[in-house]
Amino acid sequence: MPLSISHNYSLRKHNTFGLDVKAERFVAYDTVEELITVLADIRNDKQRTLHIGNGSNLLFTKDFKGTILHSNIKFIDILSRDRDEVMVRVGAGVAWDDFCAAMARNGYYGPENLSHIPGEVGAAAIQNIGAYGVEVESIIHEVETIEISTGNPRVFQASECQYGYRDSIFKNQLQGQYIVTAVVFRLSPSPKCHLDYGQLQELQSSTTTPSPQAIRDAVIAIRRSKLPEPQDLGSAGSFFKNPVVPVEVYQHIALSYPTVPHYVINEDSVKIPAAWLIEQCGLKGKELGGAAVYERQPLILVNKHNAKPNDIIALADHVKQCVYNKFNITLNPEVNYI
Ligand code: EPU
Numbered sequence: 001m002p003l004s005i006s007h008n009y010s011l012r013k014h015n016t017f018g019l020d021v022k023a024e025r026f027v028a029y030d031t032v033e034e035l036i037t038v039l040a041d042i043r044n045d046k047q048r049t050l051h052i053g054n055g056s057n058l059l060f061t062k063d064f065k066g067t068i069l070h071s072n073i074k075f076i077d078i079l080s081r082d083r084d085e086v087m088v089r090v091g092a093g094v095a096w097d098d099f100c101a102a103m104a105r106n107g108y109y110g111p112e113n114l115s116h117i118p119g120e121v122g123a124a125a126i127q128n129i130g131a132y133g134v135e136v137e138s139i140i141h142e143v144e145t146i147e148i149s150t151g152n153p154r155v156f157q158a159s160e161c162q163y164g165y166r167d168s169i170f171k172n173q174l175q176g177q178y179i180v181t182a183v184v185f186r187l188s189p190s191p192k193c194h195l196d197y198g199q200l201q202e203l204q205s206s207t208t209t210p211s212p213q214a215i216r217d218a219v220i221a222i223r224r225s226k227l228p229e230p231q232d233l234g235s236a237g238s239f240f241k242n243p244v245v246p247v248e249v250y251q252h253i254a255l256s257y258p259t260v261p262h263y264v265i266n267e268d269s270v271k272i273p274a275a276w277l278i279e280q281c282g283l284k285g286k287e288l289g290g291a292a293v294y295e296r297q298p299l300i301l302v303n304k305h306n307a308k309p310n311d312i313i314a315l316a317d318h319v320k321q322c323v324y325n326k327f328n329i330t331l332n333p334e335v336n337y338i
Pocket of ligand 1: 132
């Protein structure tokens, strides 16, 4: 299939906020070879580039001058399987949840807690997506990439990716330098369950070990009850990260709010749910222009009425300022501003 290149292209379908911003050029490629060719052209023209998955973690603040690249590399290959582990190689352009669904069907444990997260496999490995007690780094074996400046392939072992909370080397030192083309996952054919998250604990009480499909179904039910579906209401999932604060800051808040929810990270620091901080500021449902704080989960900002990028930026700034004024805590966005 020839390379698809579009000009002055609407990105509405390529960002889950559903913002109608335009890209000067949009290139979708199907193979690594095509990607290498496109990168050579881009180098020659010195174009600004951005690689996107399905834009589930992006806030386009304005039209994009330059070339947006998008992967259509889609395959799921079982590389090996024995009693203890299954190695699965997946193209970066595969929808994350298609991968989760396929693995649950096969009875392989690993990605089931991460079911229904919007996005694609390549972006998941960059963002280190996480939910319900699991982060994707725990099942990544290696990440296959192409270096943008040379077109050379490079494979990163998971240990080289510097994974942290919604963080990796690809978001820091190597930001904008490599494009993920495939990810190799290490999964388990025998039960390996993570059922500590509140509503998943019910699955622990049954006498039989839940199948990956049963866990997937439970996770999808929880997500549907809390999170907006991108096709119904535009959002980028959690807008902010949960802040990790010094234990003294937590203790100070606990004086006035003895039941403040928190997770101890280590003896010096505590994570406080941003959703709780935002709720205490009375911001649930707050609207600014076309943007709103989602009623059911205030960590999420939504495109309620045909929002413009500036509506979302202004609302995010307002939320950040209110939380800072009330708690002296700075919220940092989880979404990437472009
Ligand atoms: N909370 C409130 N009010 C609310 C909702 C939540 O006070 O209206 C408090 C409660 O104390 C609750 C706590 O916030 O126990 C945590 O809420 P929740 O379990 O919904 O999770 P979260 O910390 O808000 C994180 C991830 C989500 C992930 C869930 C479940 C981040 C930034 N977000 O949210 O990930 O699905 O945990 O594991 O870490 C995403 O990254 O886009 C995302 C949706």
